[in-house]
Amino acid sequence: MxxxxxxxxxxxxxxxxxxxxxxxxxxxxxxxxxxxxxxxxxxxxxxxxxxxxxxxxxxxxxxxxxxxxxxxxxxxxxxxxxIGRIDIRRVARPILETLRDETQETSSLVLLEGRTVRFIDCVESPRSVRVGSRTGLVLPAHCTASGKAILATLPPADLKRRYSGQQLPACTPQSMTQWKALEQEFAQIRQAGFGLNVEESENGISAVGAAVRDLIGAPLAGVAIAVPASRMSTRESGRAHAPAVVRAAQAIQALLRNEL
Structure with a gap:
């Protein structure tokens, strides 16, 4: 631009x-x-x-x-x-459907808004026990897998501005409320390429998320799968889904760049 x-x-x-x-x-x-x-x-x-x-x-x-x-x-x-007459939801929708089919879990697309993430599209799991559509839901970014993945890509100055008081409200007893611990998790996310959430945003729901970046590496959005905690009760069990989520984020990036 x-x-x-x-x-x-x-x-x-x-x-x-x-x-x-x-x-x-x-x-x-x-x-x-x-x-x-x-x-x-x-x-x-x-x-x-x-x-x-x-x-x-x-x-x-x-x-x-x-x-x-x-x-x-x-x-x-x-x-x-x-920039490119891009409708990110239109571009991402087939990838969300593929991610849903591959993982059999509910897939979502989110945008970062200040210190929250807004779910702007969702494809539900076909399983009888599943996480329902989250479209329109707004949650604290630091409590969600996709939100943490997006935040981890931001420059330190941007993070400092967004969290100047370093106050982290809790959504559940599992939510991260200490800034130093969150910074350590950001470092892990930067190395691994994905974020995890085990009942940190909502009781009974876990997730795996990755950031979708633009041409210069800045985050455009996030993609995630939401999984009932009965199927993802630990971070280790969530890591099994990480490759599919990262591939989905990369596929959306490639499609967006092709439209520029």
Missing amino acids: SNTYLPKPATSSSVDNALYLLQLVGEHQALRVSEAADLLGIGRSTAHRLFAALRERGFVMQDKPNGAYRPGPALNEIGLAA
């Missing part, structure tokens, strides 16, 4: 300011109200109102209250479409 941005018009309407603000957020990746006000030449209260309107529609988001604003899911989706 080009990093060339149009100059701000000499006379700007609220629409002009909102569009220019979106350009600035895309360029800086993290922008505070005071910084935006200075760059736009408007008052802080006006900048705050613009951000509030954009956040309501998903174009920007905050990792924490009063924090910097970053590109939101709506802006990211527009960016993907602009």
Whole structure:
């Protein structure tokens, strides 16, 4: 994507300011109200109102209250479409179906949103005892296999910004709540290429996940299988599924790159 941005018009309407603000957020990746006000030449209260309107529609988001604003899911989706007219769900769907068939477990595609992941597509397992569709579900990223796999690919500065307080809320008694332990797991994920979750996000559900990366190695999404804990009660049992999940992530990457 080009990093060339149009100059701000000499006379700007609220629409002009909102569009220019979106350009600035895309360029800086993290922008505070005071910084935006200075760059736009408007008052802080006006900048705050613009951000509030954009956040309501998903174009920007905050990792924490009063924090910097970053590109939101709506802006990211527009960016993907602009880059290659890519619908990542359309591209990934056949791979999710293949992953489901190979593992006989529910497969999912997720996007990172701040410190959470949102499940944007899902293909259910054919087994009678299975994890149901998770499409639309939002969970803390550090408690999910795909979320941990995505987080592990981020630069240290990005991780520090997202988790400035290093506070990790627990979803279950098995959830990881210590930052140092999570950092150690990130190191293992970088080496292995996949993340594991044994009842860390929901009781009775385990998972294996991997990150889907773009041309420069930045994470675009995550792919995972969700497995009843009765069939994946330990990390060792989850590792048996890891090669299939990693292959699925790599296959989605290859298809996305072919569409660029």
